[in-house]
Amino acid sequence: MKIDVLSLFPDMFAPMKQSIIGKAIDKGTLDFDVTDFRDYTTNKHNNVDDYPFGGGAGMLLTPQPIFDAMEAVKDNSADGSTGHVVLLDPAGKKFDHTDAERLAQYDHLTFICGHYEGYDERIKTLVDEELSLGDYVLTGGELGAMVMIDATVRFMPDVLGNRESASGDSFQDNLLEYPQYTRPADFRGMKVPDVLISGNHGKIAEWRMKESLRKTYLRRPDLLEGRPFSKEERDLLDDIKTEEADDNE
Incomplete structure (x- = not known):
């Protein structure tokens, strides 16, 4: 499986190189990359957010950096695509065990992690589904993405030492x-x-x-x-x- 993540804080994903997931990466079972979409801003201040039209509190992620980062993911992927794209969003469907099993069937997944008040709605045209950990708001999507990736990777063949371990889980x-x-x-x-x-x-x-x-x-x-x-x-x-x-x- 290939997993890409778009994040403003790629260093937060260092734990993903440990334990079971780290072993899967070392074996070549999993290809894991994090893209800092701030690297794709075109404005001179490298801003990735702006004030919402119509007013309101907080800042929204602008579409341009994420659209361009997704193009880079596509260009760097062996399959020439971004795969199945998941947007981390508190308003998304609550992630559960069956979602982890389902996501594990894809060869390529891309997770988009947000920050600030939310996303420009046009970003969602890049997305196949929106998922949330639960009925609460985190400061960003990174922790949610790590949880979903960890739960998903466990269902990949040869990741767990015992093939029956995942099938007997709660x-x-x-x-x-x-x-x-x-x-x-x-x-x-x-x-x-x-x-x-x-x-x-x-x-x-x-x-x-x-x-x-x-x-x-x-x-x-x-x-x-x-x-x-x-x-x-x-x-x-x-x-x-x-x-x-x-x-x-």
Whole structure:
């Protein structure tokens, strides 16, 4: 995958060269570049922002530097394009697990990070979609872009050491991940559930599904709304509701 980022603060992306993403870059699985779109301003003061027409507080990013920076991205890309373009915007769709999976299917992604009060609306003609981390405003799009890139890259083939790691994560199939344990089996009197050391893979799979359902039911019941259930899952969820009701009496 090729990932390009347009930002006024390219040094903020230094952490992207670390850990799992850094290894993917070193292996050549991921090609990652950050372009400072201030380098493409044509005015003598290198300004990238201006006052909004009609008045109002704050400054808006002007279109010219971003349009020219996008042309440079296109010229420097092996595919001769900017790929699928994501604009970081508080008004965009809230980014989630399914978006990360979806974005991981593209060969080329470009993220545009804003600053100041917002964007000149004409910049959005360059964009395929607008995404946001949540219902709050950050000082810029860099942190949001890093989170989205990190979540997306995990779904690329051969990035994680174990191919099944991403498929078992929380939010896969609208479920939170089941509790997990490692050695020792007994730590200060706190014991690993017997089923997990039983060697019975069928029972282990059933326990994991039930505890995944339990955690989701207790912490994020909204994720279960509209989710299709198998008969086995529905029976497990009914058992959980009964058990939790009994515990609360």
